[in-house]
Amino acid sequence: MTEPARLSTREAAERLGVKPETVYAYVSRGLLTSRRATGGRGSTFDAAEVDALARRNRRPASDAEPGTPPGAPGVGAIRTGITFIDKDRYYFRGVDATALARRYGYEEAAEWLWTGVLRPGVRFTAPRETLSAARRAVEALPAHSGPVDRLRVAAIAAAAADPLRFDLSPEAVLGSARALIPTLVDALPPAGGPDAEEPDAGDGALARRLWSRLSDRSPDDASLRVLDTALVLLIDHDLAASTLAVRVAASARAHPYAVVSAGLGTLEGPLHGAASGLAHHFLADVLQRGSAAPVVADQLRTGRRVPGLGHRLYPGEDPRAQELFRLLDGIPAAAPTLGAARDIVETTARHVPLHANVDLALAALSVSAGMPAEAGETVFAVARTAGWIAHALEEYEEHPLRMRPVGRYDGPKPPQPLPLPVPAAP
Template sequence: MAYLSTGEVARRLGVKPETVYAYVSRGLLTSVPRRDGRRGSLFAEDEVAAVAERGPHRRRSGGDIHTELTRLGDDGLFYRGRDVAGLAATMTPEAVAHLLWTGEEGERSPFPAPAERVALARAVTSALPDSARLTDRVRVAVVAMGAADPLRFDLSTGAVVRTAEQLMGVLVDALAPPSALSALSNAAGGGLGRRLWPALSPYPEPPGLLDAALVLLADHGLAVSTVAARVAASARAHPYAVVSAALGALDGHYHGAASGLAYRFLADARRDPVGAMSERMRAGEGLPGFGHRIYRRRDPRASVLLALLRERPEAAPIMATVDAVLDNLDPDRGQFPNADLALAALMHAYGMPADAGETIFAVARTVGWVAHAIEEYAEPPLRLRPLAD
């Protein structure tokens, strides 16, 4: 068997000698002592070749993330094999949450929101300054709820599902004005979309519209916030900490703030569509809310949500703006509306604040973050540690 020195391995893999020994500590390579009296180690050439072929990011311990939850491809989005467009038309957010969490289908009751937990969430968020965003209130409420839950370290699937149900129920009720919450408690039904709507819009809720948005945004594969959630779960962080880690990644302007940028673009485009486009193109910027790194000609989430908006008379003015922009774009060049643009249109149609889209995204994606945490809890702990070159 042929052997290579540390320096030869480093050159073969394109890394520093120190990284070679890091690979040994991670189980990627096996070192053997030299027999010629010289310092250093030797490495089997065939093992080095295997590492070079599969790439240094791969680990024997199973550090790759494999998920059964969501599939993206051919401009489609599927939760456990179910087309998201069909789910948005036929299932409530609660039912889709259980589909992702457990794989089980069927209608579900409204998520619980114990009065004392809602009061706690309201109390801690009331201390925030007026400049705090809705998502800031969500982050603070999640931390407070975790601190108040003595059973948060129970990571069995049943316990995590119960925790997630209550977490989401409390969040949407705590965000809503108390007067709206009282009215909802006396009305028939009480799904997530209906409970969240009063926190976002002064207008009457179009039946099912926000529910559909929550379903469409529940998961999207290994987005950066979802990876953050899985890394936290790999360390066996409890569900509140998992959601907090994901919310931290969401706060980046390349992720959660995207719908706010699209909102501001549409605000300019309502006055002058071509001028708004020209201004951003002149600055060398892409158009906020258009194109996607994964999809090629259409974002299925945007297609569904924009189609629902077209059915609403009150959304006609903003949809006319969207169409005026689309008339000057070419989908063959990747210039198609994405989910952020659809959220921005929803926000404009119903008088929502500029950060409403990020809040909708955070509430919806909590479902996916918890689902990924449940998957990760079944994997070996601390496996998601990347290698440094």
Template sequence: MRTGSDERYLTTAEVARRLGVKTETVYAYASRGLLRSVRLPGRRGSFFAQPEVEDFAARGRDERPPSGAVERIRTELTLLDGDELCYRGHRATDLAASHAFESVATLLWTGHLADPDPFPVDEPLVNTVRAALAALPDAARTTDRFKVAAAVLGATDPLRFDLSPAAVVRVGRRLIGVLADVLPGAAGEGDRIAQRLAGKLGDRPVDPALLDLALVLLADHDLAVSTVAVRVAASARAHPYSVVSAGLGAVDGQYHGVASTLAYRFLRDAADDPFGALAERQRTGGVPGFGHRVYRDRDPRAEALFTALRGHEAARDVMATVDAVAPGAGTFPNVDLALAALMHAFGLRPDAGEAIFALARCAGWLAHAIEEYREPGMRFRPTGVYTGVRPQR
């Protein structure tokens, strides 16, 4: 049938015949967001726009995920090509050498590389978040504080369910600014995020240029596990603060965001006994801070950060430790080891690497949320394979 807009719609039965499947399969496609069903005034049942059905059919069965599979995620944000990392067509290492974190975050969010205004400082909001954080024990890690801060920020934003790209950018600038400002310690001179964060991670300030470099290099990394969690949350139309909370939850594991803490402990032990520390880690399952699931021969982020660290007198001792253990690790150092070296060079807290990682990745998470909000909702619906006890017939 045709509507007043002259667009033809197909019934569920017609779609099933066109695709050569059962009507139940059409409903399954719709439940996973592979096809969008609509209700038409004065008509019963679900209808599907014929152009969308034809496009779906043209992709072929091999392009459609089988029942229970997660749909392919198409993204314009980050390319992992060989051992190169690119954001929207720009090498991340080139961006890190020439642009501030705010510029790269804006590039990810909007596609435009510019020098934006500093992310806002909102003292009343910072004080509200600090009041909530005061209830946490002193032993709470920085990422725990970020989780609470994201929840408070969401609860205090009456426009949090505005999912338009401009609104998500507004949230990103506000959220990242508050996360940097809410941590205890003295803010550095300047209004950039790296400057505001530089004195809040340890006993002495980090060189803001080094911190800015790390933030850019960690801003996104394609479909890492935390980013998949973010896209699933965004598919359910969770607001941007909840999307960031989903990412923070996934980061809080030994295989993802806390890897720099493990590398930090390794370098601490290796400073006194490089070969003993290597042997102990190899005996217990692997050397933290080496190798990667994606990169084959090198981690470009680690190379860029190590190169910058070698120019600092403060990093002389820790870089000597890195050079001592690297030949015996059996593979290349990754960005977690580089973050750990940065932490040791400036006497940062053991969880500072987690904080840098999480704050940087907020930029990428929100960029992926902007993309996901454009997709059909609830498109991720794997089918479980039940292995438990079945009821008696």
């Protein structure tokens, strides 16, 4: 058999469109492998590996930052086969996400996202030892801890209880995911307090068990359907900030529990997962005051935008909001809340052409169901966990440590003199 073609450093640099020193940087990051040339002078590179890296690094010029070396690894465009967003619709593995949510529940949609195989009626169950460890860890937190605090701690405890967590084979990762998601839900404290009656772990769909952690009211089938639909619709949304953090962690070959922890850490920012809580407070204020006009006016007077409106990826109404509002419209008890939400949109639309987004729809669900303001954030985090796992599975198949953009240094020009020590205060 003939040996595959080998390239010199100069030839590899030309194919990649970079400087020779950048080729060696790729080697140090594990993106390329090199071999000493015959005679010991210079390095050689496998042509097929170089061409594969060139294809991965190739992206539209409009995505590149000014001053970024051509072909340098970056995060401008990441290949994914999970979610496609197109104008006013979005798709999971090519299937309309809204249509999928109307037909199937969260666990079924998660399996579809992970494997491309639909398993009707599938249910996720937390292992007893894992759930026990997660509950003990969550119970040790202060009473004022938020939902993402509890979810992060539960994920860490679940990781510690799984000695096989470092196995990154697809089968092992899927096994961890099917155990982790119900552990996150069942480790949360019941909304009605420690003495409240709650569904047994593994009893029914995940949405029913999550409801008992969000509201002390008994849900009817229509309300559970809204929650389950929200979980499906929120399962993924392309490369949002938390998903990008997940891809970076998976690129470094972090195990799936650590990958989810990376997503939860990013999710806690007020511009991402916590946005529905702001919409909840705003919507509750409109209901209390009887009209959106004074509440919108107060919001704008303080220089803040109206929460729950507009989305950079949708020129019209967020399709996730459309579907959730449609389902809530069939629940009589939600009518006042829906009226307040429409009042917010109509009042704001007099001057700014903004539409409701999924945060306002989540707020309508949480307010009408008597849930706390952070309920939407909890729903978002639990739902998105399955999407993060899907992205981790994709990233594990890519070259490790590829998520390493090149920094553009703009500090003082070196070499600078050593800094002088600051005298100690008297």
